[in-house]
Amino acid sequence: MKQSEVCWAVRLDASRAGGAAALRLRSGIEACETGADVWLRGPEGGEELALELRRLPGADRYDVLSGGVLRAPGKRVPAGKLPEGPWVAAAAWARVEPQEGSLPAELTQCVKPRLERSGAERPANLLRAPLAAFAGWTQAASNSRLRPLAFAAPAREVLVRGEPLPPLAGTAYSENGGLAVPCGWALLPAAGAAAWRERLALADGDLALFCTDGSFERVPAAAFVRASRSAARATAGHA
DSSP states (O other): OOGGGOOEEEEEEGGGGGGGGGGGGSTTOEEEEETTEEEEEEOOOHHHHHHHHHHSTTOEEEEEOGGGBEEOTTOOSOOOBOOOOOOEEHHHHTOOOOOOOOOOOOOOTTOOOEEEEOOSOOOOOEEEEEHHHHHHHHHHSOHHHHTTOEEEOOTTEEEEESSSOOSOSSEEEEEETTEEEETTEEEESOOOHHHHHHHHTOOTTOEEEEOTTSOEEEEOGGGOEEOOHHHHHHHHHHO
16 A cells, blocks of 8 residues: 555554454555554545444554654644554455364353453444434435344334444444344353354344343344334434
C-alpha cells in the first residue's frame, strides 16, 4: 500500500490482537508486528470500519498524516510515526488454520455453560442495540441493506440478526446454531451447537443469548420479524 493511501492506524497489545482477526476479511488493511505490539493500518473505510476499530479491546487509534506521522483523534500534537515494517496484508497475518475433526460430545444435566475469553475469529452476525437507534437507521437504509436482516425487540432494545449488521453502537454477538455468544468469548465446554441445544431444551429456531457470566436469555423464533422501515417504526412507536 502506498503511504499516501494510509488514513488510520491502530496499535494493539500482541496478547489481545486476536480480536482484530476479523479485519482480514476487509481489503486494503495491513499488519505489522513489533515485539509486544501489533499495528494495523489502512485506507478510509467509512463508518462501519470506524465502528469495528472502536470495538477492538485496548486499541490505540491514530490518524495517519503525511510521512507516516501519527496523531490521536481530536489532538493537535503528533504522537510519533508508523513503524517502518515489514507490513503484510491482514489476510496473511491472520491466516486461518484448519482444525482437526472430533467426535460429537454429550452434555449431562449437571454441566453448566460458562464463557471464557477467546482469540478465535468469529464473525459478528447478531447485534443488541437501542431500539430507537435501530428504528432511526432503518429509515435511511436501502432495501438491499435491510433485506438480509431480521429483528426482535425485547423492551427498549433490539436484537438484529443477519449480515452485514447495521453500524450501531451496542453488543456484537457471534451466533452459531442458535447459540449467540458475545464476540471475543467462547462457550464452554465446547460440545457443539447440537449438544447445547439439547441440553438447554431449545426449540427449532429459538435463540439462546448468552451473558459473560454463563447465564442466557431464551428468545423464541416467533419473536423475530423481517427488517423493514415500517416494522421498525411501528415497533419503536409501541415500546
